[in-house]
Amino acid sequence: MSGPEDRMRLNFDEANILAELPLRCVDQEYPNKLNQVIGDDNDLQSPEELHPAFFGCFDWHSSVHGHWSIVRLLSIFPNIDHADSLKALLQSHITEKNIKKELQYFEDEINKGYERMYGWAWLLKLDDELAAWNDPVAQDLHLNLRPLTHWVEQEIIEFLPKLAYPIRVGTHTNTAFALSFIHDHAIKAGNDDLLKIVNQKALEFYSTDVDAPLSWEPSGFDFLSPVLEEANLMRRVLNEKEFEDWLKKFLPELIDPAFELEPGIVTDRKDGHLVHLDGLNFSRAWCLHGIAETLTDYDHLTKIANDHIRHSLAGITDGNYEGSHWLASFALLALSHKRI
Numbered sequence: 001m002s003g004p005e006d007r008m009r010l011n012f013d014e015a016n017i018l019a020e021l022p023l024r025c026v027d028q029e030y031p032n033k034l035n036q037v038i039g040d041d042n043d044l045q046s047p048e049e050l051h052p053a054f055f056g057c058f059d060w061h062s063s064v065h066g067h068w069s070i071v072r073l074l075s076i077f078p079n080i081d082h083a084d085s086l087k088a089l090l091q092s093h094i095t096e097k098n099i100k101k102e103l104q105y106f107e108d109e110i111n112k113g114y115e116r117m118y119g120w121a122w123l124l125k126l127d128d129e130l131a132a133w134n135d136p137v138a139q140d141l142h143l144n145l146r147p148l149t150h151w152v153e154q155e156i157i158e159f160l161p162k163l164a165y166p167i168r169v170g171t172h173t174n175t176a177f178a179l180s181f182i183h184d185h186a187i188k189a190g191n192d193d194l195l196k197i198v199n200q201k202a203l204e205f206y207s208t209d210v211d212a213p214l215s216w217e218p219s220g221f222d223f224l225s226p227v228l229e230e231a232n233l234m235r236r237v238l239n240e241k242e243f244e245d246w247l248k249k250f251l252p253e254l255i256d257p258a259f260e261l262e263p264g265i266v267t268d269r270k271d272g273h274l275v276h277l278d279g280l281n282f283s284r285a286w287c288l289h290g291i292a293e294t295l296t297d298y299d300h301l302t303k304i305a306n307d308h309i310r311h312s313l314a315g316i317t318d319g320n321y322e323g324s325h326w327l328a329s330f331a332l333l334a335l336s337h338k339r340i
Helices: 012-025 060-076 083-093 096-107 118-132 136-162 175-189 192-206 226-237 240-250 276-294 301-317 327-335
Strands: none
Touching (some): 012 060, 060 083, 060 327, 083 136, 192 226, 226 240, 301 327
């Protein structure tokens, strides 16, 4: 029987392979999906002009978590290959001037909902990683990012009370995924107001859920499991006993040592939507690992999580930009040793 101690670990060689993905894409401006609202002709600018910090990796949120991947890898493996080049990339992108321009974009009235809340959550994740990175470079980058981080924090506090219902999809707008990242940030940043509203909305949205339809998943373009992301959030919000009781009602089948869950199958990694299923396998893995690390009776989930990682890990370096521009981040979360 496997347990949390058997969780797959990222080694140095794998770290160097994964680092190649954000190294190649954070400065790659095109192809690009801006996903913007056009207010007038002045908004018709290039991605780098609009987003001088986060213009690469196909879209804004992927660029943000590409930068997070670089920081995470440098933090775990300071002597990683191309460490100096990776640091130089961060320093050229996360400048005071660039972040000021990014903030101006978000503050424009027509962009109030831009990247809400997926990109917002990843921005806070990047802030957390910079704060935790023990390197002289990190402090300056963290300070440079702070104005945008603060804006995101305040917008979340303003927005969440208005959100009457959770969004239960397997893609970007999934509420539980975003709340998990925001919850972690609120604790690390000591933002009690943010933590209070996240806990309140998590309980409001999910505390009475029972008999989740895991068998309905995945949908064809999922990169998140709506059901498992919800459990991953609630293990943060509830104490251990409360979470155990809740999980037995929410996903009663998970406690069975014979429980099985087949990885999602990607039939074409050149298709930007179908390759989402690789992301699903990684996100399922971090949720299952989290449950196993929280509750000892769920140790058997570690093997299922590892199987999901193995199923997709080799394929994400196949050279297809449809997946390579973002999947390193998801792999790193699945392989991470830190609580996520």
